[in-house]
Amino acid sequence: TPIKLLILPGDGIGPEVMLEVRKVIDWFASNRGLAFEIDEDLVGGASYDVHGTPLTDAVMDKAQSVDAVLLGAVGGPKYDVLDFSVKPERGLLRLRKEMDLYANLRPAQCFDALAEFSSLKRDVVAGLDIMIIRELTSGIYFGEPRGIVTEGNERVGINTQRYTEAEIARVARSAFELARKRGNKVCSMEKANVMESGVLWRQVVQEVHDTEYADVELSHMYADAGAMQLVRWPKQFDVIVTDNLFGDLLSDAAAMLTGSLGMLPSASLGAPMENGRPKALYEPVHGSAPDIAGQGKANPIACVLSFAMALRYSFDLGDEADLLEASVNDVLAKGLRTPDLGAGEGTRTVGTAEMGDAIVEALSER
Numbered sequence: 001t002p003i004k005l006l007i008l009p010g011d012g013i014g015p016e017v018m019l020e021v022r023k024v025i026d027w028f029a030s031n032r033g034l035a036f037e038i039d040e041d042l043v044g045g046a047s048y049d050v051h052g053t054p055l056t057d058a059v060m061d062k063a064q065s066v067d068a069v070l071l072g073a074v075g076g077p078k079y080d081v082l083d084f085s086v087k088p089e090r091g092l093l094r095l096r097k098e099m100d101l102y103a104n105l106r107p108a109q110c111f112d113a114l115a116e117f118s119s120l121k122r123d124v125v126a127g128l129d130i131m132i133i134r135e136l137t138s139g140i141y142f143g144e145p146r147g148i149v150t151e152g153n154e155r156v157g158i159n160t161q162r163y164t165e166a167e168i169a170r171v172a173r174s175a176f177e178l179a180r181k182r183g184n185k186v187c188s189m190e191k192a193n194v195m196e197s198g199v200l201w202r203q204v205v206q207e208v209h210d211t212e213y214a215d216v217e218l219s220h221m222y223a224d225a226g227a228m229q230l231v232r233w234p235k236q237f238d239v240i241v242t243d244n245l246f247g248d249l250l251s252d253a254a255a256m257l258t259g260s261l262g263m264l265p266s267a268s269l270g271a272p273m274e275n276g277r278p279k280a281l282y283e284p285v286h287g288s289a290p291d292i293a294g295q296g297k298a299n300p301i302a303c304v305l306s307f308a309m310a311l312r313y314s315f316d317l318g319d320e321a322d323l324l325e326a327s328v329n330d331v332l333a334k335g336l337r338t339p340d341l342g343a344g345e346g347t348r349t350v351g352t353a354e355m356g357d358a359i360v361e362a363l364s365e366r
């Protein structure tokens with residue numbers, strides 16, 4: 001049966017980079033015998049322009065029924081004046097919420113060809129390949145009570161960190177499952193030394209490990225120490241699992257170990273569906289980049305690598321994902337750079353389409 005994909009290019013550079021991903025998908029269909037059933041639709045401002053809403057119920061239904069959703073980016077200055085309820089971002093938030101995508105996967109991966117451009121020493125980042133899993137649907141961003149209240153004669157700002165056992169267990173399972181497809185190692189980060197939710201987090205992750213994933217190597221670290229270790233020697237990690245707040249910070253910091261926003265993919269996964277695959281949405285970390293939209297110079301690699309993650313984590317096509325990532329490295333090694341990657345000796349600045357074409361060519365050359 002063909003792989004069912006819903007493609008939502010969105011706004012700004014979203015459609016530009018997605019065009020290059022389509023070339024890659026076509027290559028896999030023609031050369032690797034993969035069958036895709038692709039549906040493309042609107043999200044964000046593009047949907048608002050046509051339907052008056054950033055996500056129609058029809059597209060929501062499609063997202064629930066496909067094997068994976070691939071999204072470009074949403075938003076743009078044109079929509080800043082809109083009411084909050086119909087802002088482009090609400091389309092993406094609704095997708096994440098209704099698909100219940102509780103595990104956010106953010107890889108920090110260093111392509112050899114770019115290692116010398118990292119702000120860190122070459123040997124710290126060369127060959128780096130780690131994955132941060134951030135709990136995405138609970139924790140302090142959602143906990144009740146919340147608000148700004150008046151106590152006596154001053155205002156008090158309140159947020160609540162709250163995690164149920166089930167919420168911790170399911171994201172822990174995602175981490176262990178993922179580790180088995182990678183280096184078989186999980187480090188769980190919290191602050192059990194000062195937070196009750198951290199104490200429970202550590203207990204539940206350990207329990208899930210002992211009963212279901214004893215074959216995976218598990219360690220625990222306080223999140224502040226983890227932040228230090230992440231910058232000092234990131235290669236000690238394989239999979240890191242952490243809560244929503246710590247994951248927000250740690251994943252952004254880890255991302256910058258390896259460089260440009262234009263290179264960073266992500267995945268958001270939910271519970272397994274009937275076919276055993278998790279509910280899944282793949283998207284680049286970057287936004288719609290209105291400052292360069294329409295100029296043909298956006299870097300398509302983040303979106304291409306998001307598709308590689310789909311191959312690996314939704315469809316168990318690890319060899320194909322490896323091939324695609326290696327081809328991206330080939331292109332960078334040849335010196336091709338979109339403007340966001342800078343320029344140097346032996347590099348050649350190319351546009352979005354040329355970068356996409358080069359990746360497809362590199363696929364054929366392997």
Ligand code: NAI
Nearest residue numbers: 073074075076261262286287288289290291292298299340
């Ligand atoms: P942004 O990620 O769109 O851009 C930040 C900077 O990085 C810009 O200078 C941009 O040109 C550059 N950049 C980003 N992706 C690039 C790529 N692929 N190639 C080359 N350069 C790239 O973030 P910003 O400017 O804060 O937000 C712009 C719009 O995007 C806003 O409306 C925001 O709400 C939305 N946004 C949407 C996201 C999503 O769809 N998941 C995530 C972040 C922002």
Ligand code: MG
Nearest residue numbers: 247248249252
């Ligand atoms: Mg963040």
